[in-house]
Amino acid sequence: MERRIDFSRERQMLCGRCDHRWRVDLDWIDRWEQGTETCPGCGMTCVHEDSPRVTVDPEDPALDDDRVAQFSWYHTSTQPNWPTRDYDPAAVLTSETRRLMGGGERVAEWAARQRAKALHVGTYEAAVHNMLRRSRDQADQGSQFYLYRVRLKPSVVVGEGWLVDPGNFVGDVVLDEVCLPGVGVARYLNYHEDPGGLSLALGMDAIASVQRIAVPLPDTGDGGWVRDAVAALEGVSGAVVPATGKLARFVRPASSRAVLGRELGAFLAGRLPVNLQDPFASAAAFVEGQDPEQWARRTSGLFDLIDNPTRVLAALDRQGPREV
Known part of the structure; x- marks a missing residue:
């Protein structure tokens, strides 16, 4: 639903x-x-x-315990197979990193703590907001993101009421600290993405299936903004524009094409809700050396995630569910 x-x-x-x-x-x-x-x-x-x-809005339908498992929930991640039962957080650690962490026993303890963390799902709006925030704050601008639509098990037990956002400064939540034994899902007030909306902290056993698409979706049309943006970017040189002002010596000079790209992205950002404008502009920032058409179509796709979610939901509808 x-x-x-x-x-x-x-x-x-x-x-x-x-x-x-x-x-x-x-x-x-x-x-x-x-x-x-x-x-x-x-x-x-x-x-x-x-x-x-x-x-929390007292009329939020997710406050109804019986309806929580009926709704679609969403998550964005750079992981192409989220969530996975054989997740090994230590798999990417180099031998040097393992040594600096204190050796095998300490690494095993750290990995156990990582696996004890709750998974997070929320509204569609929260998932998109999370992707844009990560692009801005966590150096993920160039990363491939995936949007997941999550179906919960009908039998999942929902914790009573809701919590104030229980995450620490990086958003981590220990599952056992928010879900009592026998409880599979805890609702919490999300302060950071889709502020005021209800998100869920849950364990993998609460999830029945997921559907996944890569985002943003390919821009299939030749919309006016894409066409005009490509023409404008191809019409300027990559000459460096010197920085000005008192802090100019601390600012890395930008090319005229990069400056124009920022202006084009800022134009689209200005058409969005105010709380999304800055993260969108950061996620859509043009970097000298990028192909203008690829950048314009990607930026248009990012805008569509917010401005035309019907197209995104239709793409998810075409994906078969993967049981977790």
């Missing part, structure tokens, strides 16, 4: 001081984070420890 996808929907805010609850749009949240909005109930600004934050 699919839920309505809406990257621009209003969010619920809850003040930690006066318990005032109200609805806002993403532009209000952006102004709030810049200190230009206050709580309508008590006037508190964003700088206080108990200042208002997004909270």
Whole structure:
């Protein structure tokens, strides 16, 4: 069962001081984070420890325990076979890394901790947001991402209520700390991707099957933006544009083509919800040496993930499910 996808929907805010609850749009949240909005109930600004934050919408259908397993859930990853039961986090470690970690016993302990982490799934919006954030913050701009649609087992036991985002500073959650024995899924309020939405921390045994597509999807049309972007990029040279200003000596010079590429990406980013504009612009950044047409089609595909999710869901529909 699919839920309505809406990257621009209003969010619920809850003040930690006066318990005032109200609805806002993403532009209000952006102004709030810049200190230009206050709580309508008590006037508190964003700088206080108990200042208002997004909270779960009481009408979120995922609050219904019986419906959690009926919904489609999503995940983005650079792993082409997520999730896998024979996952070995130590497989990629070099002998030197193993030595620096303290040898075989320490590596085995570390690997056990990695396998004890919960898996994460969320709304379609959260999965796309996660991919863009990783491209910006974790040097994954050039990585191939995959979008997974996850079906849960109908018999899965859902934990009572919901948790405030339990992840540490890198988003890790130990499964046993959020799921009591016999519980397969814990709902939590996601602060970072699709803020205010409910995501799930779960173990692999809660998943029935997944469908996977590589994203972004190939751009099959010759849309106006792609055509114009390619023509513009091919019409400028790769000459270096010297940096200016007080910090110019610390800034790596960019080519005129790279500068234009950033401007073209920023144009598309400006048509997106405000909380996605910066991560999208970073994920779509043009690098000198890239093929203009490949870059333009990839960037258009990234935009389509947000602007035209129907096409993405149709591509997932064509993929046979893989049992986990």
